[in-house]
Amino acid sequence: MAKNAEKAIKKTTNKIARGADNYGTKRLDDNKHSKMENPLDVEYVNQVHVSDFMKALAYDPVKGVDTSNAEHISAWTDALPVRSTSSSSSSNKKQKKPSKRKLREQEAAKPKGISHSLLQYPLIIIIGAIMFVELVAYISLRQIVRIWENVFSWRGKKRTLRNKLRASKTYKEWCESADALDNYMHKDEWKKTIPFAYYDYRLLQKVVKHLKIYRQGDTVEDATKLMDVLYVCLKQNFAGIENAKLYSNTYLGTKALIEEYVEEVTRSIEALASNKHISNEEKKLAFKLYSKNYGRTAFCLSGGAGFGYYHLGVIRALLDRGLLPSIITGTSAGSLMGAIVCTRTDEELDQILNPDLSSRIRICQDSWPTKLYRLVTQGSLFDAEQWCREAMWFCKGSLTFKEAYERTGRIFNVSVIPYDPHSPPKLLNYLTAPDCVVWSAVLASAAIPGILNPVVLMQKKRNSTHLIPYNYGHKFKDGSLSTDIPTLALNTQFNVNYTIVSQVNPHVHVFFYANQGSPGRPVTHLEGRGWRGGFLASTIEQMLKLDMAKWLKVLRSLKLLPNVNDQDWSSVFLQKFDGNVTILPKSDLSDWLYTIADPDTERLKKLMSIGQIRTWPKISMISNRMRIEASIEKMRGLLRANANNKNNRAGRFNSHSDVETEKLSQSIEAHDAMNHANNSDAGSGDELVFLSRRRVSMPDGSFQHLQDKDFFKEQNRRRKFMAQFLDSPKEGNNSTQSSVLFDSHSDDSDAHSPPPSSPEDYSQQHH
Structure with missing residues (x-):
């Protein structure tokens, strides 16, 4: 095993070095496309759609009247109203007081009590003063740690190697510098050493061994066992291999055993898909379960205003390595960057993701006097109509979420919240809002109070060139105010259980402090097991940060903070x-x-260069996750295509076994749907068919009907075989996997209704 580990290290390092091209420099040079039209010069403004959008903004959905010539009153606070008229109105109108309904709603939302009224602002002042002192102490501590590390931790040759790493212009250069730094700090020995507290190395060794044996075998038994072992190990964070600790001890790569495991799993997936001993219908069922159990990865782009252009460098780095997930979510500035990606193919992105893109960024072109005048008169720095025109280029015209998905295969998600302060956030995508126009969602997600007023979402109307308001014309605003990273909605709608987050919010990233290192950035002293700045500094940092969060929760729970512009x-x-x-x-x-x-x-x-350099240390961790996921989805797609071709040619399944397997799967799935209302992609019926499949369908086309006793006998036999690969919890293992071997319903609504475990239970459920 030690020899295999050493080979895996050399192989992985060489593979990364060979695969690292010169994109880091090439993509940041001037883009030259003399033979074709420059995509940056193409205009996508649709004046009809702009007019429809402005009419929708002027419409009041509550009163059902056009308010284009009416005075609108908003407020930074209850004591400072902001009065504005629409751009189409040139005359001054009478002051319009807030409606009685609005006043009643605001009054009903306020807590009552004499003591609350008396103590509200004194408590705000006291708590605010405490938090301010803690914030100053926190920032000072971070600067002290930074100076300490630069002076004492990075000296001599180590400092020279780090400077070379930071000065890398391409991913290939970065890999070579990172490998040299690992060698100097003796990290290669750690990679070769298999035991480590944060993953189950014994289980991985067993799985790798069995996968090799069954993959190289040429019998029906080998094929079935290969399928069974993959069923067990294709789970999120299996044996703890996704633990960040495994990537926080080196600058490049991780344990050789993990690299070997990922390589063997991808080979086994490909071998199973092409195995002649398993029927296509069985393969489809197996890969359906693999995809469900392993989950999907989402790329999340945070808000951050002008800091959002760092996202472009992150996108460029992932795109060049072929690691860009197909599920992308964006909020505020992140939604604008996400719209560029999700409305264009890889070839189109390759042409525009370079510094020349700055010629299309004209969002803040107005002068500051104009912005301030607009803020006083209309309550926002920017104009919705101007942003609408500019956003159309980023979104490639008036594409809808569904059209963008059909065009690129990428699932774009935008987080917004209704203007009503008590409504929950919404995640817009091709499932929840298929006909919604992407640029209107981007504007809504960027509608921060004071920056851009809440806007109306627009949708396409069938057999019409006009747009109509979405959701009855109610307005929406920036989703990052409450849900910057919508992990729960992504998991519910797309089975996402792994997120890659590009976090550029300026008020957030200052509080990220990896006191024991982070992937690709290990602690430099005590062989990577020390604390940044020492244990005392890490302790004080945690205490200050958690105490500030505590006081914020106190202010929110006691409703002490006044709502500014109707926003908590x-x-x-x-x-x-x-x-x-x-x-x-x-x-x-x-x-x-x-x-x-x-x-x-x-x-x-x-900004793009910095974004790329900050992404490269994470490539090893992202790659090991995405390689397995991409292999599953690729083989699943090929099996679907093969099945469709067969059905088109023959009009039916080629073998009796496929028919019977499909019938049994459909009958049990129907039973589950009736009793449990299970909407998940892979239900207990699929697992029952999978576990008892070998006697239901044979590759030679023969079929034997199973009695209940034989059905569960085969199921229990295969359970016992797979039990030897059970993943046990380890120290530091952040896996969310259930300890029950086949409990794939841990995230489903019917988790309390497991599959029947005996013939009697099965008969009772069906009779």
Whole structure:
């Protein structure tokens, strides 16, 4: 095993070095396409759709009247109203007071009590003062740790190697520098050493051994056992291999055993898909379960205003490595970057993802006097009509979510919240809002109070060139105010259980502190087992950060904070901002000057370069996850295509076995749907068919009807075989996998109704 480990290290390092091309430099150079039209010069503005959007903004869905010439009153606070008229009105109108209904709603939402009224603002002042002192102490501590590390931890040759790593222009250069740094710090020995507390290495060794044996075998028994072992190990964080600790001890790669495991699993998946001893219908069922159990990966782009252009570098790095997930979600600035990706093919992205893209970024082109005047008169710095025109290029015209999905195969998700402060956030995509126009969702997701007023979502109407309001014309605003990373909705709708987060929110990434290292950035002292700045500094950092969060929760729970512009701003700090992999920018104080500004070519080149460099350390961790997921989905797609071709040619299944397997699967699935209302992709019926499949359908086409006794005898036999590969919890294992071997319903609504475990239970359910 030691020899295999050493070979795996060399093989993986060489593979990464060979695969690392010069994209890092090439993509940041000027784009030259002399023979074809420059995609940056193409215009997508549709004046009819712009007019429809402005009419919808002027329509009041509550009163059912056009308010284009009426005065609108909003408020930063209850004591500071902002009065505005639409751009089409040139005359001054009478002051219009808020309606009685609005006043009653605001009054009903306020807590009552004499003590609350008396103590509200004194408590705000006291708690605010405490938090301010803690914030100053926190920032000071971080700077002290940074100076300490630069002076004492990075010296001599180690400092030279780190500077070379940071100065890398391409991924290939970065890999070579990271490998040299690992060699100097003796990290290669750690890679070769198999035992480690944060993953079940014994289980992985057993799985790798059996996969090799069954993959190389040429019998029906070998094929079935290969399918069974894959069923057990294709789970999220199997044996703890997705634990960030396994990637936080080196600059490049991880344990050789994990690299060997990923390689063997991908080979076994391909071998199973082409195995002649298993029928196509059985393969389809197996890969359906593999996909369900393994889950899917989503790429989440946070908000962050001008910091959002760091996303382009992250996207470029993942795209060049072929690691860009097909499920992408964006919020605020992230939705604009996500729209570029999800409305264009890889070839189109390859042409525009370069610094020349700055010529299309004209969102903040108005002068500051114009912005401030608009803020005073209309309550926002920017104009919705202007942003609508600019957003059409980023979204490639008025594509809907469904049209974007059909065009690129990418699932775009945008997080928004209704203007009503008590309504829950919504995740817009091709399932929840198929006909909704993407650019209107991007505008809504960027509608931060004071930056852009809430807007109406638009949707396409059949057999018409016009757009109509979505959701009866009610308005929406920035989703990052409450749900920057919509992990729960992604899991519910698309079975996403792994997220890659590009987090650029300036008020958030300052609080990320990996006190024991992060993937691709290990702690430099005590062989990677030390604490950044020492244990005392890490302790103080945690205490200060958690105490500030505590006071924010107190303010929110006691309803002490007044709503500014009808928005509770405490969620801006208290929601979940990270993922399984979190990519953070390396920003400085000068970036704050560009928070609300368009980047020029040089600045965009700098931001994209930093985004790429900050992504490269995470590539090893992302790659090991995505390689397995991509193999499952690729083989599943091939099996679907083969099945469709067979059905088109013959009009029926080629073998009697496939017919019977499909019938049994459909009958049990129907039973589950009736009793449990199970809407998941793979239900207990699929598992029953899978576990007893070998005697239901044979590859030679023969078929034997199973009695209940034989049905469960075969099922229990295969359970016992697969039990030897059971994943047991390990120290530091952040797996969400259930301890029950075949409980694939842990995330489903019918988790309390497991499959029948005996012939009697099965008979009772069916009779």
